[in-house]
Amino acid sequence: MKRMLEGCRGFFNLTDEEKSMYNGKHVLDPIRCGSGFNASVDELYFWRDHLKVIVHPDFHSPNKPTGFSNVLQEYTKAVRDVVRGLLEGISENLGLESCYINRALDLESSLQILIANLYPPCPQPELAMGLPSHSDHGLLTMLIENGISGLQIQHKGKWVNVNAAPGAFLVNTGDHVEILSNGKYGSVLHRAVVNDKTTRMSISVSNGPSPETIVSPVQELLENGSCPAAYIGMKYKDYLELQQSNKLDGNSCLNRVRI
Ligand SMILES: O=C(O)CCC(=O)C(=O)O
Ligand SMILES: [Fe+2]
Secondary structure, eight states: OHHHHHHHHHHHTSOHHHHHTTBOOSTTOSEEEEESSSTTTOSSOOSOEEEEEEEESSOOOOSOSTTHHHHHHHHHHHHHHHHHHHHHHHHHHTTSOTTHHHHHTTGGGOOEEEEEEEEOOOSSGGGOOSEEEEOOSSSEEEEEESSOOOEEEEETTEEEEOOOOTTOOEEEEOHHHHHHTTTSSOOOOEEEOOOSSSOEEEEEEEEOOOTTOEEOOOHHHHHHHTOOOOBOOEEHHHHHHHHHHSOOSSOOGGGGTBO
16 A cells, blocks of 8 residues: 555656646546546536556556556555455345356456545635545445545535544445445445645545446346336446546436436
């Protein structure tokens, strides 16, 4: 974790020119960096620099700073192993075989994206936001931070600060866990606030199905409980396009697939 945080800090410290080759805009561009959240559609800019790298099924990495690529590969592989275990637990908890989700969503080819967020001190934190309210598109997001808090999750309509223990992973459930569990697991709405004293850094790793998988509520859950499907099925890749093309105005993209 420490080496990953250092590596990302090293990337943000590169010159603008060195970073400018990664100014991609499309959600499936392998390496993208920049400022703001969804820079192509949002009018508002947020107090944040970011780096997004697709690391699986095909591995990509910026070639600077030195050694970054090795740490990125090692870290994201370890995260995939932890996620596989968590999804086995979630499968069992849903009354399914432990390997159900891993198999049904073709996690051998899972889309895994690393997002490093840098939130510098903001002179008027009450007027700015690090990241606006959103839910993550994947199954599980594994988040670490540099010891500075800033994540808030929505709980019973209120924003609650999340203070992680040092060295802990924060695990956010994403839209595709909600879809496949037919709402038994909720995708958590969250946002990041900024402060006026210290630079905060967070690294989230989004772990999703394979891009070509059509995800819909698990059939066994509908039959067992005789409840109707609450979401339409959609290819994960198409869902990403849909999320990217819409302004994130505090609503999750899930509203687009709810029946
Ligand atoms: O910085 C944070 O704590 C939140 C990051 C986040 O939500 C994301 O990268 O999707
Ligand atoms: Fe997020």
